[in-house]
Amino acid sequence: MFYRRAGIRHTRYQDERQIWPLPFDRRLALLIFLLAIFAPLLIDRLYLVSYLLPWVIWSTAALGLNFLMGGAGQIHLGYGAVIAIGAYASVHMVRAGLPFELAMIGGGLLSAAVGMIFGATALRVKGLYLAMATLAMQYIVDFVIIQFPAISGGTQATLQVPRVSFLGVEVTGDLAPYYVALLICLLVTLFMLNLRRSSFGRALAAVREKDYAAAVIGVNTFRYKLLAFWVSSFIGGVVGSVLAVCYYRAISPDQFHLDLSIQLVAMVIVGGLGSVLGSFFGAALILFAPILLNQFFGFAASELGMTISTDLRSHVPLMLYGAMIVGFLLWEPLGLAKIYANLRNYFLVWPFRHARQ
């Protein structure tokens, strides 16, 4: 009824292999794209700068990590450090007078280089051991940033981001940062959507499923594992520079601690490993659930006369937040994206029972 599959016949391979073979999905994607473009007209400034903007940035970061974890099957507990390298490198470059566009790519390249060095451990170890190696990266990068005042910016350990322009538009105010972040997010999303259709993506999937088997069928695992870390870290570095310039505007080491890495891993897992849509869902849940729950309880305490102490008021949302994550994963271990896919699947031939997908 909604998807109107009746009468859709793919007569060419290209039609079947489109990103969205059904017109309904195409229209939905277009609608969401248009909503994102016109968001500044549709929603209050507050929601634009403190919800939509971080959502777009964190989703891009989650996509970069999802590329590595879902696409190539390599765990990474130091993605916050990757983002930190990109942020610090690009801010230093911008301060040195480089244009932002180049600094962004420069930050990405430096992140990619460092990320690949640590990713090289993936050639030898897997799973938990790789988790430890990437965790080490997190701590080493944190340590280096804090110990070198030349990097962190002196005793105050804060680097101000100077005013920059992106493709001729000054990145100030509320709108420009949002559109810059959206553009980067769009590029990364398109890359991720097309990944599965490319030989690169299929090689990564082979490595993810079993690296020996991939080697047997002729996939160079050495090359693809390193490439996976390279690409993912490059995305992380670019996100770092977007994060610094468009959102934080002043960076300090504590913004990129282990918390950020864990937050991103949680986004990827709750959203759904390997799913593009899941990265967006995961980022939304992890970023906004604490805020919204807190506001709900604040509202309940002040307006509805619910008498609870401040201590409890600030801790209950955290408990609920934890329960929500566990709950969603119990409901659907494959993540929020799978919940959406199940719903979609149900409505695909609704009101009838079964769809062949």
Place this chain on the structure above:
Amino acid sequence: MKRREFLTATAAAAVLSQMPIRIAAAQDKVIRFSMPQDFTKVYTFVTAEYSQGQRDYLTLVNLQGGINGHQIVADVSDHGNDLPRAIEAYERAKSEGAVLIDPLSTPVARALVPRALEDKINLITAFSGRSDAADGTAFPYVLPLSPNYWTQAALLIDFFRQKDGDLNGKKICYVHIDTPFGKEPLPILQKLAEQQGFELVTFPYTPPGNDQSAIWPQVRRARPDWVMFWGAGVGQTTALTEAIRNGLDMSRLSSSVWISESDMEVVGAEQCTGVLKVEPCVSGREPELIQEILKEVVEPDKGAGPEDKVGTAYYNYGVMLAAIMVEGVRKAFEKDPDGPISGEWLNAGLRSISDFTAEGLIPATTITPEDHQGGGQGRIAHWDGAKFVPDTDFFSANQDVVWEEVRKYSEEFKKTGK
């Protein structure tokens, strides 16, 4: 669902999502303070006590009729030291027309500086944030309103000098958490060491500092004349425990403003006797203001928290800061009775506070457009097993060295910031 219904529902949802802000902004005769603080992650009980003090004082002010007929509304929420949450709280405060924001968190304060300067909202960074914000010419809307860490270290060094007569040839150990916060006082200490001829030995420990057992035996072996330990939260109690275990002289052990009765109870109130700290305000329940709060707020059961926390060190810090903020409002009304109430309006008030003592709770504080620190005064107190007893009057020391450092960084900020 029909298309028309769908469109109507969407429109209704869009309108509804804008509602809470509009309603809040519509109330007049209200001055909004936004206090998103960290109740859950790093600062925990520190925030709980600090916030309790702030809210009790504001309740007292409101019970007495507010300022110039305006009630002061404090929006307290939890940001959990998480930047997206803090930025959300900041932007919400801004859209609700808050004139002041007090995040009580160093990372959050540092991240909010560019926004506050741009939006002209007063960012209170008491005992947190950038130390160089003391220079009001570079940071017009960032107000520490309290002695910064450089001043606190300088006060302690001067106290040691007062005790020993001369620090030449003495050895001072500085045990600190290995973060920017812990390393902050180092340049001041190094300069003072050069000036006064004492030897400075530094011992960094890894954050969060719940294991310092490798550090303190080294401190003992260094045979220091004085020890300063600089950390936060769990690092402070661990430092105390290890100092006791290593038999260091407690009366020669000192810390910043971040040590309180609660820490002493965790470690053992008796064993800590003698430990020194910097006090930015009077502690305990004796000050007139605290008595007033007890009588008018706590006794009629309008207090914001448990009664036994009233008069603790951090509670009094909260009262201190709230009192200075409210004094700023008072001054702002004196300068410009008709407002309009805005960040700029309050800023003028805050920066013209002169010789304010909060009925004897704090040293005579003067905030000027140049000096946002308020003179950099504090006193040194020691723990007597049950409470902190002052050893000195409020004094200020080594401000030349502190300001040299403040200017060094604020000049750089002026050059590269914005």
